[in-house]
Amino acid sequence: MATRVIAGKTVQVNDEGFLTEPGEWTREIGQVLAQEEGVGELTDAHWKVIDFCRQDAKDSGKAPTLRRITGAAGVSTKDMFKLFPKGPAKKVARISGLGKPEGCV
Amino acid sequence: MKQLLILGAGTAGTMVANRLNHLLDSDEWKITIVDQHETHYYQPGFLFIPFGMYSKNDVMKPKRDFIPAGVEMIMSPIELIEPEHNRVRIQKDGRYLNYDFLVIATGTGTRPEETPGLAEHEWYNSIYDFYTIEGALALAKHLRTWQGGRLALNIVDTPIKCPVAPLEFIMLADWFFYEQGIRDRVDLTLVTPLPGAFTKPVASKHLGNILEQKGIKVVPEFLIEHVDPDAKKLVSYDEKEIEYDLLVTVPLNKGSDVIARSEMGNELNYIPVDKHTFLSPKYPNIFVLGDAADVPTSKAGSVAHFAVDCFSENFLRYIDGLEMLPTFDGHANCFIESGFGKGLLIDFNYDVEPLPGRYPLPGVGPFKLLQESEMNHWGKMMFRWMYWNILLKGQELPLPARMSMAGKWK
Ligand SMILES: Cc1cc2nc3c(=O)[nH]c(=O)nc-3n(C[C@H](O)[C@H](O)[C@H](O)COP(=O)(O)OP(=O)(O)OC[C@H]3O[C@@H](n4cnc5c(N)ncnc54)[C@H](O)[C@@H]3O)c2cc1C
Numbered sequence: 306m307a308t309r310v311i312a313g314k315t316v317q318v319n320d321e322g323f324l325t326e327p328g329e330w331t332r333e334i335g336q337v338l339a340q341e342e343g344v345g346e347l348t349d350a351h352w353k354v355i356d357f358c359r360q361d362a363k364d365s366g367k368a369p370t371l372r373r374i375t376g377a378a379g380v381s382t383k384d385m386f387k388l389f390p391k392g393p394a395k396k397v398a399r400i401s402g403l404g405k406p407e408g409c410v
Numbered sequence: 411m412k413q414l415l416i417l418g419a420g421t422a423g424t425m426v427a428n429r430l431n432h433l434l435d436s437d438e439w440k441i442t443i444v445d446q447h448e449t450h451y452y453q454p455g456f457l458f459i460p461f462g463m464y465s466k467n468d469v470m471k472p473k474r475d476f477i478p479a480g481v482e483m484i485m486s487p488i489e490l491i492e493p494e495h496n497r498v499r500i501q502k503d504g505r506y507l508n509y510d511f512l513v514i515a516t517g518t519g520t521r522p523e524e525t526p527g528l529a530e531h532e533w534y535n536s537i538y539d540f541y542t543i544e545g546a547l548a549l550a551k552h553l554r555t556w557q558g559g560r561l562a563l564n565i566v567d568t569p570i571k572c573p574v575a576p577l578e579f580i581m582l583a584d585w586f587f588y589e590q591g592i593r594d595r596v597d598l599t600l601v602t603p604l605p606g607a608f609t610k611p612v613a614s615k616h617l618g619n620i621l622e623q624k625g626i627k628v629v630p631e632f633l634i635e636h637v638d639p640d641a642k643k644l645v646s647y648d649e650k651e652i653e654y655d656l657l658v659t660v661p662l663n664k665g666s667d668v669i670a671r672s673e674m675g676n677e678l679n680y681i682p683v684d685k686h687t688f689l690s691p692k693y694p695n696i697f698v699l700g701d702a703a704d705v706p707t708s709k710a711g712s713v714a715h716f717a718v719d720c721f722s723e724n725f726l727r728y729i730d731g732l733e734m735l736p737t738f739d740g741h742a743n744c745f746i747e748s749g750f751g752k753g754l755l756i757d758f759n760y761d762v763e764p765l766p767g768r769y770p771l772p773g774v775g776p777f778k779l780l781q782e783s784e785m786n787h788w789g790k791m792m793f794r795w796m797y798w799n800i801l802l803k804g805q806e807l808p809l810p811a812r813m814s815m816a817g818k819w820k
Contacts, residue, residue, distance in 0.1 A: 376677045386647040391631055407706040
């Protein structure tokens with residue numbers, strides 16, 4: 306498994322750049338990954354979604370799908386696309402230090 | 411007598427009823443299976459109907475023909491599962507069916523009404539599906555006289571059952587219009603929420619290349635918000651638009667409503683289970699097989715078959731008080747029809763994505779993995795015979811249930 310230094314911390318990542326140990330994630334890392342994903346400066350609206358995803362992944366053991374996020378976090382799909390353009394579920398999972406959502410097999 | 415209750419007599423339910431009827435002692439066990447519809451459809455055959463390759467009669471048989479004599483079959487909608495009381499309420503006479511063990515195999519289905527504009531006044535005029543018998547037949551009729559134009563094939567959201575079926579559809583369409591002599595007047599576009607042609611990277615690249623060679627466009631990362639049926643365009647959540655003349659949709663797939671009513675599923679009505687044993691983490695006497703289960707592998711008949719192989723043996727251990735073995739590895743094996751009498755084959759599991767190679771005999775085949783060949787096409791066509799005559803009856807195929815790396819290359 307490859308490692309990378311993000312925001313001054315060494316973390317383990319897979320070949321698609323997703324953190325493999327959610328426990329190694331910090332909010333600073335989240336901000337750096339958000340820049341890489343083209344999301345820019347994280348606002349309260351972003352953090353609300355990220356916090357939900359971290360908690361949900363902790364409970365279920367996997368990153369939530371877009372449908373799960375919109376159903377349970379009280380944010381519309383349209384807003385998700387505004388906050389995390391293009392692939393929102395995948396983007397927010399990466400920024401939140403979670404694995405790729407399993408929705409697509 | 412112990413009671414084993416199976417919900418749904420589709421691919422998975424029928425296979426498991428046959429297998430366990432054979433394996434369990436009939437002096438000790440009573441098996442009951444419930445389904446709402448009399449007809450068993452061979453769903454993989456729906457793909458061929460729009461192109462006139464199969465007719466309705468090729469894909470339907472009575473469900474009862476496949477349920478063994480020792481198994482009780484009840485025809486009724488299932489209304490509610492009450493896992494706390496080990497019973498299920500069915501519509502017929504408002505009856506309750508008690509169980510010691512429950513196998514849920516209620517599958518998944520299409521929900522066009524969940525996408526605005528889809529199932530409205532243009533439904534079956536300029537918008538069709540091919541995941542239902544009605545849609546496949548209506549589309550066949552439409553294609554017989556269609557003069558060409560822009561055909562968009564849209565996958566609304568994932569997961570869908572048989573994730574390769576849309577690719578097969580569009581490759582068969584390429585062939586069909588070529589045979590009709592109007593290929594030059596048809597524009598074929600696959601519009602998908604995925605980042606590419608398929609879910610897994612290596613296969614996505616191979617399949618993407620094949621589509622390109624056939625002159626089929628792919629629009630990735632398009633999550634549809636609504637259809638404008640009058641302006642004939644697809645509109646995504648991030649406000650991209652795609653115009654069409656003929657829309658073929660793979661609507662949202664969702665598990666049965668009875669799962670939602672019984673509060674047992676996730677947001678798409680799929681039920682969480684252990685991905686190696688199919689046992690519910692919540693209820694120690696409930697298993698979920700086939701498309702109804704929330705497991706990270708393809709929703710496909712071949713997967714259900716391998717799952718039933720693993721489950722049946724494990725179930726015998728379980729009722730004898732032994733630990734279940736984590737035998738199911740997510741094995742999926744799918745023929746992909748690619749038109750012009752050829753096909754591809756992919757073989758993968760939870761950990762290994764589809765790779766090129768030979769199957770089932772390493773180095774020999776006769777089937778080629780991830781490459782087009784005529785043999786693969788014949789494999790697909792023979793599958794229907796195998797389905798009706800071997801698979802549904804719960805007989806074993808000479809293929810291992812678990813995936814093998816032999817014969818594959820990276
Ligand atoms: C177009 C198409 C092409 C496909 N191609 C392939 C292929 O090439 N290879 C492959 O392996 N797979 C393919 N599949 C997928 C395959 O058909 C399914 O994965 C398989 O049938 C799943 O079996 P199942 O038992 O889980 O569900 P199903 O076979 O759908 O059975 C579910 C059953 O539950 C019953 N039911 C549900 N809810 C209730 C209720 N409330 N009350 C009573 N009864 C209920 C239904 O009536 C149904 O009979 C394809 C599917 C489609 C649509």
